[in-house]
Amino acid sequence: MSRILPSLNALKAFEAAARHESFTLAAAELNVTHAAISRHIRELEVWLGTKLFVRTGRGVELTEKGGSYVADITRGFDVLAAATESVSSRRRRRRQQLVVSVEPSFAALWLVPRLGRFTAANPEIELVVDSSHRLVDFARDEADIGIRYGRGVWPNVASDVLTRTNMTPVCSPALLRARRIREPSDLEPGLLLQEETRRYWYEWLKAAGVCDRISPEGPTLGLHLTIPAAEAGQGFALADEVIAGDALVGGRLVKPFAISVAEYGYYFVRDAARKDSKAMAAFHAWLKAEIDQTVDAVRKLAAPARRPAVSKKKR
Amino acid sequence: MSRILPSLNALKAFEAAARHESFTLAAAELNVTHAAISRHIRELEVWLGTKLFVRTGRGVELTEKGGSYVADITRGFDVLAAATESVSSRRRRRRQQLVVSVEPSFAALWLVPRLGRFTAANPEIELVVDSSHRLVDFARDEADIGIRYGRGVWPNVASDVLTRTNMTPVCSPALLRARRIREPSDLEPGLLLQEETRRYWYEWLKAAGVCDRISPEGPTLGLHLTIPAAEAGQGFALADEVIAGDALVGGRLVKPFAISVAEYGYYFVRDAARKDSKAMAAFHAWLKAEIDQTVDAVRKLAAPARRPAVSKKKR
């Protein structure tokens, strides 16, 4: 049989774009920009003399021919992949290790429940989660990247915002009903669950206009405990859409007030002097998508004003 | 399924090398140098962590794993190719046209009988054979390339030697026996079949040391007729291993003398100012291989001293 094939890289791009019906998502999966996918698809369509996608408003849909083509080439790629997997003797040892330094609360409450999705999509990357309170020192630590909560400006590192957050108290619905709390001034100091630092509570109480009258006096727990404690009805925890996202969406926590401190966010932190590996880029893309999904889900619960998406800094 | 694949270009290189069990032949098929194939194979072996070939003395053999891998990926490529062929609406119109200017004799006696092999291997190239006696003028003619017989030095064109040849008389075995011809001086002038020019006969007769006594007086035919006439026993035609190759190998013609003029050859002629297209490169590679095959077959009939292979000029 004649073996005329277009660029196989273009075929990969097409298969991913067809599966997602999105150039943007295909780009994220293949760790390239949407421009690269767009270019591959265009050239493939010219080469074949066949339209593969119809460009709808903000997206694309497969044409009939595109649909049958992707069904067929998917089988071809599956055959190649199965053959490759069965002959490869170093596939596991080929796995790249990626050491991620995260705060324990973020690890426990958000990252670890989601890691299965990352590792399933990226079996070639061996993720190592390094729980640490302190900012990673890339010159000394083993970590490749860090995820940190804060203002995003730290010395000697580059940081990309993953999402900006609104820091506000959360509590269980039962506690809210039982204590008849309607205003910040209704808060009882002994119910304000504390982390290691009072700083954040002071900031919020000030934003609420009650910092001169109320000071947190609840038990001091780690953040990874304040949220479950709040879920158990033991008080109010300061939290944000990410860290409390699952509990908020699940109805185990609610936000009693609209007042929030919008100054902090989650940041993807890396060594400014170092080129991103493919694994780092893959993790970053996955992480961003997952965090965005969490935040969107929370923001749909009660519609506060939409905040503009923060554009990505240069890598 | 996990979809981890090595470089698909490397897979293509591997498949061709495995099919030929030769990096050199795979390179010719894919229009690259053997170095590119070697590099792809090495990187594929590293990536997989598996040896695909055993390097024997002057060649390679597939390992067991290599053999099963190529069997599997060939199916994958076949699926991709079949899918591509069924969806493509412009495959024929995608065919590149390649206009080749050749001398009528070469066309009739050598090229046309072989063209099927080229077009079968390169269905995407539409070959146009332009028979012409004169050297192609690339500024005026439609031709992309030319094939010419001569010394290889022409103005305004670049030429690559396809093969150097030995010009010598050929005749049918029956004629040889009937006329008891053992020496050049035994030749009868009326049996020396002529083309448009006597030049070549004079050169050969001089090399044979009989030019002062013998002059060609046979009928004047075109070269595309002198060979069949010689096959029919009507006389001696001046020919070479290429043009008379099929008849020599088939036993319809023989070379009565070892004396030959080695000054001429077949040349691949192209516009020096123009970059080769893939089609041109493909045709050149195919042509060279076919001509070499013809010449080798003739030279095996009666083993004259091996002539050194002429190295390829810079493209």
Added chain:
DNA sequence: GCGTCATGTAACAAAATCTTACGTGTTGTG
């Protein structure tokens, strides 16, 4: 013993692919 052949590979060149930056049109939201 020497010439030829096939593969190996470093260094450099060429081609392919990707990114950036901006544009365009559609959609969603206030």
Added chain:
DNA sequence: CACAACACGTAAGATTTTGTTACATGACGC
């Protein structure tokens, strides 16, 4: 209805991948 956000399109330049050249090495044939 206006404006912000989103997804795709594409030119120009940057980066990566692939190919070529030139030479090396070892095996094979004469």
